[in-house]
Amino acid sequence: MNPLLSGPPAVVAAGVDVFSDALRAQGAEVHDVDWRPPGFGDAADLAALVLDPRRGTANRTAVERVLAAGSVLTDVRPAREVLGLTDRTILHAGPPITWADASGPLRGGLIGATLFEGWASTVAEAERLLAAGEIALDPCHHHSAVGPMAGVTSPSMWMWCLEDPVQGGKAYCNLNEGLGKVLRMGAFNDEVLTRLAWMREVLGPVLAAAVRSMSDPLDVKAVLAQMLQMGDEGHNRNRAGSLMALRELSPAVVEVDAASSDIAAVLRFIGGNEHFFLNLGMPTAKLAMDAARDVPGSTMVTVMARNGTEFGIQTAGTGDRWFTGPAQTPVGLYLGDYGPDDANPDIGDSAIMETYGVGGFSMAAAPAIVRFVGGTVPDALATTERMYQLTLAENPAMAIPILGFRGSPTGIDVVSVARTGWLPQINTGMAGRVAGTGQVGAGLVQPPRECFEQALTALAAEVR
Amino acid sequence: MNPLLSGPPAVVAAGVDVFSDALRAQGAEVHDVDWRPPGFGDAADLAALVLDPRRGTANRTAVERVLAAGSVLTDVRPAREVLGLTDRTILHAGPPITWADASGPLRGGLIGATLFEGWASTVAEAERLLAAGEIALDPCHHHSAVGPMAGVTSPSMWMWCLEDPVQGGKAYCNLNEGLGKVLRMGAFNDEVLTRLAWMREVLGPVLAAAVRSMSDPLDVKAVLAQMLQMGDEGHNRNRAGSLMALRELSPAVVEVDAASSDIAAVLRFIGGNEHFFLNLGMPTAKLAMDAARDVPGSTMVTVMARNGTEFGIQTAGTGDRWFTGPAQTPVGLYLGDYGPDDANPDIGDSAIMETYGVGGFSMAAAPAIVRFVGGTVPDALATTERMYQLTLAENPAMAIPILGFRGSPTGIDVVSVARTGWLPQINTGMAGRVAGTGQVGAGLVQPPRECFEQALTALAAEVR
Numbered sequence: 039m040n041p042l043l044s045g046p047p048a049v050v051a052a053g054v055d056v057f058s059d060a061l062r063a064q065g066a067e068v069h070d071v072d073w074r075p076p077g078f079g080d081a082a083d084l085a086a087l088v089l090d091p092r093r094g095t096a097n098r099t100a101v102e103r104v105l106a107a108g109s110v111l112t113d114v115r116p117a118r119e120v121l122g123l124t125d126r127t128i129l130h131a132g133p134p135i136t137w138a139d140a141s142g143p144l145r146g147g148l149i150g151a152t153l154f155e156g157w158a159s160t161v162a163e164a165e166r167l168l169a170a171g172e173i174a175l176d177p178c179h180h181h182s183a184v185g186p187m188a189g190v191t192s193p194s195m196w197m198w199c200l201e202d203p204v205q206g207g208k209a210y211c212n213l214n215e216g217l218g219k220v221l222r223m224g225a226f227n228d229e230v231l232t233r234l235a236w237m238r239e240v241l242g243p244v245l246a247a248a249v250r251s252m253s254d255p256l257d258v259k260a261v262l263a264q265m266l267q268m269g270d271e272g273h274n275r276n277r278a279g280s281l282m283a284l285r286e287l288s289p290a291v292v293e294v295d296a297a298s299s300d301i302a303a304v305l306r307f308i309g310g311n312e313h314f315f316l317n318l319g320m321p322t323a324k325l326a327m328d329a330a331r332d333v334p335g336s337t338m339v340t341v342m343a344r345n346g347t348e349f350g351i352q353t354a355g356t357g358d359r360w361f362t363g364p365a366q367t368p369v370g371l372y373l374g375d376y377g378p379d380d381a382n383p384d385i386g387d388s389a390i391m392e393t394y395g396v397g398g399f400s401m402a403a404a405p406a407i408v409r410f411v412g413g414t415v416p417d418a419l420a421t422t423e424r425m426y427q428l429t430l431a432e433n434p435a436m437a438i439p440i441l442g443f444r445g446s447p448t449g450i451d452v453v454s455v456a457r458t459g460w461l462p463q464i465n466t467g468m469a470g471r472v473a474g475t476g477q478v479g480a481g482l483v484q485p486p487r488e489c490f491e492q493a494l495t496a497l498a499a500e501v502r
Numbered sequence: 503m504n505p506l507l508s509g510p511p512a513v514v515a516a517g518v519d520v521f522s523d524a525l526r527a528q529g530a531e532v533h534d535v536d537w538r539p540p541g542f543g544d545a546a547d548l549a550a551l552v553l554d555p556r557r558g559t560a561n562r563t564a565v566e567r568v569l570a571a572g573s574v575l576t577d578v579r580p581a582r583e584v585l586g587l588t589d590r591t592i593l594h595a596g597p598p599i600t601w602a603d604a605s606g607p608l609r610g611g612l613i614g615a616t617l618f619e620g621w622a623s624t625v626a627e628a629e630r631l632l633a634a635g636e637i638a639l640d641p642c643h644h645h646s647a648v649g650p651m652a653g654v655t656s657p658s659m660w661m662w663c664l665e666d667p668v669q670g671g672k673a674y675c676n677l678n679e680g681l682g683k684v685l686r687m688g689a690f691n692d693e694v695l696t697r698l699a700w701m702r703e704v705l706g707p708v709l710a711a712a713v714r715s716m717s718d719p720l721d722v723k724a725v726l727a728q729m730l731q732m733g734d735e736g737h738n739r740n741r742a743g744s745l746m747a748l749r750e751l752s753p754a755v756v757e758v759d760a761a762s763s764d765i766a767a768v769l770r771f772i773g774g775n776e777h778f779f780l781n782l783g784m785p786t787a788k789l790a791m792d793a794a795r796d797v798p799g800s801t802m803v804t805v806m807a808r809n810g811t812e813f814g815i816q817t818a819g820t821g822d823r824w825f826t827g828p829a830q831t832p833v834g835l836y837l838g839d840y841g842p843d844d845a846n847p848d849i850g851d852s853a854i855m856e857t858y859g860v861g862g863f864s865m866a867a868a869p870a871i872v873r874f875v876g877g878t879v880p881d882a883l884a885t886t887e888r889m890y891q892l893t894l895a896e897n898p899a900m901a902i903p904i905l906g907f908r909g910s911p912t913g914i915d916v917v918s919v920a921r922t923g924w925l926p927q928i929n930t931g932m933a934g935r936v937a938g939t940g941q942v943g944a945g946l947v948q949p950p951r952e953c954f955e956q957a958l959t960a961l962a963a964e965v966r
Contacts, residue, residue, distance in 0.1 A: 269731055269733045269742075278745065281749055288773065289769045292766050293762055309749040405904045406731040406903040414906070439733070439870040440869045440879060443873075
């Protein structure tokens with residue numbers, strides 16, 4: 039007689055409950071195994087990573103560094119001084135790229151910066167220099183910097199200089215220009231260049247003098263934490279953060295030795311830009327993620343960034359290597375008469391916010407954002423709930439009130455992404471695909487799966 | 503044969519569903535009537551009001567005036583100029599009261615104002631003048647004004663001057679002093695009087711010059727609306743509102759002809775006070791509620807205000823008559839070592855915010871407030887849901903994002919309060935019961951039922 043039939047069955051059930059429930063109802067002994075087919079990724083790679091004894095500890099180490107990181111504003115200085123951009127170099131968002139592969143908004147930003155620096159006096163001349171490789175291009179991320187949208191950063195631009203007082207890191211970001219026709223969205227007309235010149239001549243020096251005069255440096259992490267209590271998610275809603283930055287900076291600004299009309303113009307400029315804080319939030323997230331660089335065995339994502347053509351990620355276990363795939367085009371809401379055909383694929387280093395667990399990951403804290411990026415309030419709540427499945431920790435410093443002050447979902451695990459098949463949710467601005475257009479809208483986007491497939495393979499190769 | 507038994511039953515069911523459901527299951531014809539016993543109030547009074555043919559139209563008229571009201575900041579002027587306080591008069595919060603009946607914090611505020619005005623040089627002398635009736639007391643509400651907590655307003659204090667550009671009303675409120683040891687909480691020590699003198703000599707004149715120089719007057723209603731998108735409810739959370747007020751005022755402030763140290767001090771004072779906006783929000787609500795004064799037949803509440811001893815309400819159908827009951831003591835969270843025994847009964851005109859549909863009525867917009875007034879996030883959501891049962895309209899200008907941008911519950915109907923037995927939910931600061939203490943906490947409180955019972959009787963008497 040078959041032994042299966044000679045005694046009571048002992049069953050191990052994986053997958054849907056209906057089978058195990060039916061057996062259990064008949065008195066069978068059932069052991070449930072929480073398993074489902076992986077969302078994507080090579081099974082042997084996944085198995086190697088799941089069985090890697092280093093992984094638990096390494097991921098804990100990595101995410102604890104992220105959670106521990108602080109962020110204070112220490113200075114405002116020209117890029118050439120702090121990023122070492124002495125010769126003809128322009129930094130850009132995302133993974134490395136050449137002029138030939140650059141999309142419209144990145145080309146627009148590069149043309150604008152070339153004109154702004156005086157390296158060319160016409161658009162045609164700028165395009166010729168850039169196409170000839172006479173101006174070097176390098177990712178912001180290779181210089182401890184981040185830049186929203188095109189991320190174009192050239193030597194004469196003033197940079198926020200931030201430090202992590204806990205772990206000693208430094209990070210940099212240029213000053214936010216506002217919305218609409220702006221360099222980071224690929225616009226480069228006279229309006230853009232005039233504003234950049236004012237930022238170089240007035241805004242930067244006034245902010246530098248103000249920041250240096252402050253006896254207590256601005257605690258940028260504390261502002262970001264407070265934003266989540268005030269309906270911002272720190273990527274596409276920075277209203278409260280920009281107001282708090284204004285509050286913290288304005289007493290020092292008014293005591294700067296400058297014309298009162300310049301002081302008033304600086305306050306109006308900051309007060310008129312609801313995204314002013316973004317360029318302080320991004321280097322805050324960068325400080326935290328850089329603190330987790332180079333933790334062997336960790337499968338945590340340290341960078342998500344897009345150059346308008348490709349989306350790239352880095353992980354704590356693989357150092358500075360980029361894993362890339364084609365950038366997707368966001369879906370969302372459009373300004374004025376613009377529509378989906380006008381939008382460029384995903385661009386910008388601002389996905390560092392989601393890498394840190396805010397932005398799209400914390401949309402539950404910012405239900406009003408659906409009026410800017412699309413979707414519904416329940417979608418926003420569900421997105422945050424889903425991101426907890428992809429992440430290693432809840433950040434107690436970044437509490438989400440509506441979820442009973444639960445910490446934001448922080449530290450994307452490449453293995454969890456592959457196992458669930460769910461991709462990180464990013465909310466983002468949309469640049470016009472034609473150079474010179476500027477912003478056309480804002481929406482929701484995800485990284486291409488390829489980034490995570492490549493990272494998985496590379497991480498697994500480190501194990502073997 | 504009894505006709506009840508000769509045919510199929512036709513049933514009219516009022517009350518719990520279990521009876522009608524059982525009959526319906528047996529095939530009986532059942533007509534459900536949505537009825538439950540009134541929460542409180544004389545049945546004949548309630549019946550008279552429910553049957554009053556004017557009531558529907560009158561309430562619609564009243565609440566539409568509330569929804570239509572705008573609020574812009576037109577000036578900052580001393581109380582003696584705009585409220586006509588030429589002689590020894592001090593205004594206070596809530597319904598009329600005498601020194602003999604005044605609670606500790608109101609007495610503390612009155613003593614402080616008497617010293618501040620120079621009418622007395624010692625506390626004992628101030629108490630003697632006040633007890634002798636040599637200083638007249640009058641409610642703020644009798645002068646188109648409102649004042650938070652003790653609401654103490656004396657001739658030398660500077661007032662925000664607001665106008666409703668739609669219906670032409672005017673409303674006034676003094677300037678917010680900050681938290682802790684402040685006059686409105688009943689403190690009157692040197693720290694309080696020194697700050698009041700600085701507000702009279704520096705803050706008021708600077709704000710007056712700045713406000714008069716603004717080409718576009720500040721749209722205070724728009725700020726209040728935006729606050730609900732930013733985690734404020736406008737009564738005990740005014741963080742975003744205060745920041746927006748700072749943003750709107752600061753460019754004009756820096757261009758005022760005053761010492762830069764005074765300018766910086768003004769910006770630091772505003773930036774350091776998260777409740778700065780409250781004194782702009784309250785007259786905004788007052789403008790809206792005053793627009794609905796004197797609508798015969800309307801059962802809508804136009805004022806809820808407390809003097810620390812009594813809670814008083816007024817309705818659109820009964821003009822300036824007060825309906826009062828004993829003020830309750832809030833339950834909430836306490837500062838430092840203070841506890842429930844230190845708290846004075848409910849005090850302040852700030853319940854005008856709930857009368858207008860924000861504050862406690864819109865707590866769903868401000869889940870983080872539970873860390874200040876107590877309770878849980880689900881409580882905050884449930885409170886707003888419950889207030890919709892008491893109110894006549896949803897204010898589209900005051901949208902609550904987490905509820906899918908539903909308008910705030912606006913226009914308390916005395917009849918609905920009596921029928922449901924649910925009382926309006928107010929969140930509020932708590933003053934120490936001993937004069938001179940200052941703030942001891944913040945919490946949740948409701949009006950006494952007596953106010954609504956009296957209002958019901960008076961409104962019914964108008965019908966008969």
